[in-house]
Amino acid sequence: MSATTHNKAVGVETIGMTMRFGAFTALDDVSVKVPAGSFHALLGENGAGKSTLVKCMMGFYHPTSGDILVDGREVAVASPRDASALGLGMVYQHFTLVPSLTGAENLVISREKVPGVIDWRKERAGLAQFMERMPFKLPLDVKVAELAAGEKQKLEIVKQLYLGRSFLVLDEPTSVLTPGEAQEVLGLVRAMTKAGDLTVLMISHKFHEVTAFADDVSVLRKGRLTGTGRVADLDHRQMAAMMIGDQPIAALDSRAEPKPDAKIMLKVKALKAPDRTGLKSIRIEDLGVRSGEIVGIAGISGNGQKEFLEVLAGQRPRDAGEVMVRGIAYAATRAEARALNVRLIPEEPLKNACAPKMTVAENISFRTFDIDGNGKPVSWISASAIRSFSARLVEQFKVKTASLSSPIASLSGGNVQRAVLARELTGEVDLLIVSNPCFGLDFSAVAEIRARIMKARNAGAAVLLMSEDLDELLELSDRILVMSDGALVYETPIAQASVQTIGEHMAGHH
Amino acid sequence: MDATGIGLWGVPLAILGGAIRVSTPFIFVSLGEAITERSGRINLGLEGTLVFGAMSAYAVAVETSSPWLGLIAAAFAGLCFGLFHGWICKFPKVNDIAIGIALMLFGSGLAFFFGKPFIQPSAPDLPAIPFGAWSDIPQVQAALDVNVLFLIGAALAVFLWWAFRNTRAGLILRVVGDSSDAARAMGLNPTTVRLAATGIGGALAGIGGAYLSLYYPGSWTEGISSGQGLMAVALVIFARWNPLGCFAAALLFGGAGALGPALQSVGVTQGYYLFYAAPYILTLVIMIATSSPSRSLAGAPGELSITK
Numbered sequence: 001m002s003a004t005t006h007n008k009a010v011g012v013e014t015i016g017m018t019m020r021f022g023a024f025t026a027l028d029d030v031s032v033k034v035p036a037g038s039f040h041a042l043l044g045e046n047g048a049g050k051s052t053l054v055k056c057m058m059g060f061y062h063p064t065s066g067d068i069l070v071d072g073r074e075v076a077v078a079s080p081r082d083a084s085a086l087g088l089g090m091v092y093q094h095f096t097l098v099p100s101l102t103g104a105e106n107l108v109i110s111r112e113k114v115p116g117v118i119d120w121r122k123e124r125a126g127l128a129q130f131m132e133r134m135p136f137k138l139p140l141d142v143k144v145a146e147l148a149a150g151e152k153q154k155l156e157i158v159k160q161l162y163l164g165r166s167f168l169v170l171d172e173p174t175s176v177l178t179p180g181e182a183q184e185v186l187g188l189v190r191a192m193t194k195a196g197d198l199t200v201l202m203i204s205h206k207f208h209e210v211t212a213f214a215d216d217v218s219v220l221r222k223g224r225l226t227g228t229g230r231v232a233d234l235d236h237r238q239m240a241a242m243m244i245g246d247q248p249i250a251a252l253d254s255r256a257e258p259k260p261d262a263k264i265m266l267k268v269k270a271l272k273a274p275d276r277t278g279l280k281s282i283r284i285e286d287l288g289v290r291s292g293e294i295v296g297i298a299g300i301s302g303n304g305q306k307e308f309l310e311v312l313a314g315q316r317p318r319d320a321g322e323v324m325v326r327g328i329a330y331a332a333t334r335a336e337a338r339a340l341n342v343r344l345i346p347e348e349p350l351k352n353a354c355a356p357k358m359t360v361a362e363n364i365s366f367r368t369f370d371i372d373g374n375g376k377p378v379s380w381i382s383a384s385a386i387r388s389f390s391a392r393l394v395e396q397f398k399v400k401t402a403s404l405s406s407p408i409a410s411l412s413g414g415n416v417q418r419a420v421l422a423r424e425l426t427g428e429v430d431l432l433i434v435s436n437p438c439f440g441l442d443f444s445a446v447a448e449i450r451a452r453i454m455k456a457r458n459a460g461a462a463v464l465l466m467s468e469d470l471d472e473l474l475e476l477s478d479r480i481l482v483m484s485d486g487a488l489v490y491e492t493p494i495a496q497a498s499v500q501t502i503g504e505h506m507a508g509h510h
Numbered sequence: 511m512d513a514t515g516i517g518l519w520g521v522p523l524a525i526l527g528g529a530i531r532v533s534t535p536f537i538f539v540s541l542g543e544a545i546t547e548r549s550g551r552i553n554l555g556l557e558g559t560l561v562f563g564a565m566s567a568y569a570v571a572v573e574t575s576s577p578w579l580g581l582i583a584a585a586f587a588g589l590c591f592g593l594f595h596g597w598i599c600k601f602p603k604v605n606d607i608a609i610g611i612a613l614m615l616f617g618s619g620l621a622f623f624f625g626k627p628f629i630q631p632s633a634p635d636l637p638a639i640p641f642g643a644w645s646d647i648p649q650v651q652a653a654l655d656v657n658v659l660f661l662i663g664a665a666l667a668v669f670l671w672w673a674f675r676n677t678r679a680g681l682i683l684r685v686v687g688d689s690s691d692a693a694r695a696m697g698l699n700p701t702t703v704r705l706a707a708t709g710i711g712g713a714l715a716g717i718g719g720a721y722l723s724l725y726y727p728g729s730w731t732e733g734i735s736s737g738q739g740l741m742a743v744a745l746v747i748f749a750r751w752n753p754l755g756c757f758a759a760a761l762l763f764g765g766a767g768a769l770g771p772a773l774q775s776v777g778v779t780q781g782y783y784l785f786y787a788a789p790y791i792l793t794l795v796i797m798i799a800t801s802s803p804s805r806s807l808a809g810a811p812g813e814l815s816i817t818k
Contacts, residue, residue, distance in 0.1 A: 081697065096695045099812060100688045101681070109681040110696050116678050 009199040010071050010087050010167050011036035012057065017066035019052050026052040027063070028223045034167075034216075036071065037196040039189070041210040041231065042203045043243055044220035046413075046442040050203050053220065054169045058090050059083040070167075084112075089165030091156045093172045099145035103155055106144060107162050134158055135188040149300060150181030157189065161198070170202040174209060178300055179470060179503040186213045206471075207236040219243055243443065250448040256458040258478050262290040263326070265431045265462035271321030273311045275304055275486060281319065282307050282486035291430065294453070294463040296477030297488070298470055300506050304486035305466045306347075309435045312464075313344050325431055338367075338375075340431070343424040345417075347436035353420045356409035360401050363408045364390035364423045397422035398448075414445030421452055429461040436467050450476060470499060484508045520649055521772050527653025528768015529761045530660055531726050535560065535718035535735075536760035537663035539742035540749065541670060542714030544756050546592075547746055548674070549707035550687040550700070550813030551599060554610030556715040557739025558617020559591040563719025565621035568730035571633035577724045580633065584720035585713045591617055592712020596705035606815060614739070628730050636725045659721050663757070666714075670753035683707060687811035700813075715739065741793050748796045750809040766792045 012034050019027040027049045034040040044050045056063045059077040067074050070086050077083050097106050108114060108123050127140060136154045144152060153173055160168055170189070174182035190213050192198040204210055210217055211231055219227040219242035227234075227242035271284040282304035289295045299305050310316035312323065314332025323330045325340045336342070346352035354363050362369075365386045372378050390404055399418045401411055408416060417437065424432070434453060438446040453476060457463050466483075467473050473480055480497050482490040482505040490505040492498075539556050546553045563584035571580030595613055599606045639661075642654030674680040686693045686703040693700045718738070723730045745763060749755030770786035 092695070094691075096689075096692045098685045098688045098692045100809070101684060105675070105681055105684075109678070109685055114678040114681070118676050118678065118681070120676065 008166060009037040009193065009196050011038075011199060012088065012167050012201070013069040013072075014053070014057065015067045015069065017053060017056055017068075018064045019049075019056060019061060019066075020064045026223050027056070027066075030066075030220065030223075030225045032218045032225065032228070034199055034201050036199050037193055038215045039193045039200045039202065039213055041214035041217040042201055042220065043205075043207075043210065043217060043239060044203075045243060045444075046440070047222075048220040048243075049223040050220055051171070052223075054090065054171070054201065054203065057083070058088060058169065084163065084165065087164060087166045088169075089160035089163060089167065090169040091153075091160060091171065091173060093175060095144075095152050095156060097144045097152060097155060097159070100143060102143055103138060103140035103147070106155070107140070107159055110159055110163060112163075130162060131158075134161065135191060148181075149176045149302075150178065150185060153177060153181070153185055154188075157185070166197070167199045168201070170200060172203055172205065174204075174206065176301065176468070178506045179499050180507055182209065189213075207239055210239070211236070221245055240443075250444070250451040252447075252451050252475070253454045253458050255454070255478075256292065258290075258293050260290075262292050264288045265291050265326060266433075266464060267322075267324040267327070268312075269322050269324070271308075271311065271318055271323065273307060273316055273318040273321075275307050280486055282311075284308060284321070284488060287481070287488060289431070289462040289464050291462045292457060292460050293478040294457050294465055294476050296473035296480045297464070297466040297483050298473050298480055298502055298506055299466075299468070299483035301468050303484050303506075305435070305468075305483050307486075308483070309346060309433065309466055312433050313346060338371075341428045342431045342433070343429050345420055345424050345432070345434045345437055347439060349420040350409060350413070350416045353424075354408050354416065357407050359405045360394065360399070360408050360411065360419060361386050361390035361404040364393050364419055367423055368427075393422040393426060394419070397452075414441045417441060417445065417449060421449060425452060425456055429456055429459070432456055432461045432463045434463065434465045434467075436469070437465075438467075438469065438472060470502065474499070482506055518776060520776050523649050523653050524772035524775055525765045525768045527649075527655075528772060529765035530653070530656055531764070532767040533760040533764025534657060534660045534663055534721045534726075535738045536742050536745060536763050537660070537667065537757055538718035538721070539715045539739055540745045540756040540760055541663070541666055541753055542588075542592075542711035542718070543743055543746045544749070544751055544753055545670070545683070545714070546704075546708050546711035547814055548683050548687045548751055548811055549704045550690065550811050551596070551606050551704045551708060552610065552743070552814060553592065553595050553613075553708055553711055554607055554740070554743060555591060555595055555613030555617060556610075556711065556742065557735065557737065558614040558621075559588045559712050559715040560617075560719040560722070560739040561735050562591065562617040562621040563588050563716030564723035564734050565625040565628065565719075565730055566716070567720030568633050568723035569625065569628045571724055572628055572631045575634055577634050577636045577720075580724055581636065581717060581720045584716040586716070588716020588719070589709050589713040591716070592709040593705060595712065596708035599708070600701040600705065622732050625730055625732070629732075632729065633724060635728055636721065638725070657721070657725050659717070659725070663760075667753045667757035674753070684811075687813055690813055715742075718742075737790070741789060744793050744797055747810075748800055751811060752809070763789050763792060 015031050017027055017030045030053055042050050052061065055061045057068060059079045059082050068077055075086060104124065104127055107127060108118060136158055138151060138155055138158060147155065173185065177185065186209060189200055193200055202214065214231045217229065217231050217234065217239065218225060219239060221243060266289040268284045268287040272281055274281050297305060307316055311318050312332065325342055328340065330336055330340065350356055368389065369381055369386055370377055387404060394401060394404065397418045399422060400415050408419060437449050453463060465473065465476060474497060477494055479491060479493050480502060481488045482502055484506060485508055539560060543553065543556055566587040567580035567584035570583035571577045591613060595609055598604055598609050636657060636659060638655045638657045640651065641656050642651035645651060674684060682698060682703060685696065686698060686700045690700045722734050741763060745759045746756060749759045766788040769788045770782050773782045773785055
């Protein structure tokens with residue numbers, strides 16, 4: 001069994017790696033060297049070729065040309081199986097653990113050779129022995145579904161080590177973790193690389209993580225290696241320049257002075273609603289959002305933010321409590337949303353805010369197709385009005401689409417989000433409810449979307465922003481609230497916000 | 511029926527006997543369906559498989575005068591139906607529920623077609639073990655006359671419960687049923703695993719059918735199944751995909767099915783037809799009681815199309 005042999009870090013190097021898909025060059029002559037026992041960061045926008053590069057290393061893709069060296073020797077990696085035989089492993093951004101199995105079951109079944117009948121007593125003893133050598137402490141007899149995100153991430157890493165891998169690719173390993181969890185996991189991984197037990201190549205968006213944990217960094221843009229070097233020699237600005245080149249980045253409007261006496265647009269009182277398991281409920285005692293401010297709600301996913309948004313969006317019935325917009329009871333009907341100028345940008349917009357197979361023009365016109373310029377219902381829907389309206393918005397919000405009549409599902413994630421923003425931010429907006437607006441989008445789209453939200457705030461909209469990205473909340477919010485276990489447990493004005501304290505409340509340590 | 515002097519005690523006794531007798535096809539079909547659903551696929555065609563299994567078991571038993579060969583034939587026919595379902599479902603954009611309904615109708619239709627000549631002749635029964643021989647009360651004897659298939663079914667339920675957590679095959683089945691992505695990342699082919707699981711599920715449903723035609727009611731007619739195959743699917747959900755739960759739920763359904771005849775036997779002459787509907791009402795009540803609009807089913811395999 002591979003797990004009983006002690007792991008020794010291996011170094012990996014790619015030389016002149018090129019990958020073409022038809023006429024499209026996803027990777028162009030990329031040479032990256034990751035010495036044994038180092039912690040290497042791989043930076044780049046979506047579509048820059050990061051995952052193509054690691055998939056070539058892991059044997060999922062066969063590069064058009066280029067070589068892979070493991071510990072200085074040229075090797076052929078024709079399949080993931082070859083990669084694992086060489087000790088190369090990957091931890092995916094989305095968990096690959098099986099939720100209904102326990103940690104121990106997950107580890108054992110992922111092994112290459114599993115006996116027909118599993119002797120659990122023997123396996124448990126072996127696992128206990130293995131876990132003693134691990135810096136991670138994990139409950140292995142609990143179903144993975146019941147573990148916290150940080151524990152799952154640790155288990156993913158432990159699994160790779162259990163399988164005898166000593167070179168790990170971590171694909172955005174901290175995207176679902178609290179700042180505290182991220183610190184802990186990366187710190188432990190860092191310690192293992194320092195001890196020479198492990199080599200790590202980490203794909204990341206977060207500069208501060210790269211600076212804090214990585215030795216070296218390589219940056220990809222449009223399939224090319226645009227920079228590489230010691231992290232100690234680079235600052236965030238230089239890394240950003242390597243990542244995005246000289247394209248313009250939308251700047252945030254400066255924050256208009258908040259008016260403390262501004263009108264309260266959204267008021268939630270003693271709200272109670274069942275969560276998705278039906279076993280617990282979310283309780284929002286008292287929340288007010290004033291016009292001209294952004295109230296950010298932080299929290300680890302699964303602590304009730306989604307349910308809260310669904311209640312506000314009218315997708316989930318509530319057991320008790322009231323939601324008032326401008327002092328009027330609000331049940332999220334189309335008529336109420338229209339009368340009170342409430343707009344909604346849910347997470348995963350393609351799934352939650354679009355009809356994927358309908359055209360871009362139709363999707364953009366969802367709010368307005370049945371009313372005329374004066375807000376009166378129309379008896380005939382005018383296709384040409386829909387087209388001209390959406391053409392104007394596509395232009396204005398820079399939605400990149402082949403045509404107005406393409407299905408919206410054919411657009412990239414950033415452009416779907418731009419189209420949804422175009423629809424939701426056009427016209428009078430008094431209350432804007434947003435959830436994870438930038439998840440999975442690239443640098444320039446993120447900057448632009450955040451700028452639009454800030455602009456809406458400055459124009460007097462009350463914005464409720466739920467996000468799992470703490471950096472985003474710190475950048476945009478006027479006040480930050482923390483949601484944990486279905487309730488709002490902490491509130492701080494942005495001036496006094498500390499990542500440390502917010503993280504502790506997110507993790508429920510209070 | 512008070513002649514032997516056990517009076518109203520006849521009712522629980524008859525329900526117990528009925529539960530044992532009626533539940534056996536439920537046990538096999540639901541265990542088969544539990545295996546299939548644990549792999550992340552739902553096979554609604556088991557009703558058709560059950561009927562076809564009943565027909566083929568009876569036909570082979572008539573021709574060879576061996577109920578055991580009939581049983582094997584039924585299992586084989588069920589295996590073929592299951593594999594066919596699994597094979598079609600491996601193609602992209604095929605809906606397993608729609609295919610299941612098609613196969614349900616196809617299986618029943620095919621069974622009626624081939625089964626016409628076998629409505630008249632009589633086939634040998636599968637053997638039963640008289641656990642009630644110690645008693646001289648005929649009702650007790652009748653109730654405790656336990657068919658070997660019931661015992662096999664009980665053993666199979668325990669075995670599956672154990673195997674789901676202690677064997678490689680069991681863990682692989684759960685992995686595939688819970689997350690195709692995880693399975694692929696482990697180098698498993700979900701389609702192959704589901705094909706095998708659907709095949710085994712079909713074979714068990716075929717055995718359930720053999721029990722119908724070769725023991726209780728013990729002859730081949732076109733109305734031999736009264737929806738046991740479909741109810742077993744509901745039963746698997748009710749049992750939360752747990753083989754032991756399937757066994758218990760099958761007993762419960764069997765007992766409910768025996769309620770009507772039992773009441774009739776003690777002389778209740780009014781409304782007992784209503785009690786014949788007990789299993790169906792029970793299915794409805796259970797489905798309503800265990801479902802909820804706002805929460806997903808605990809323990810459901812993640813890849814199952816009805817729970818996704």
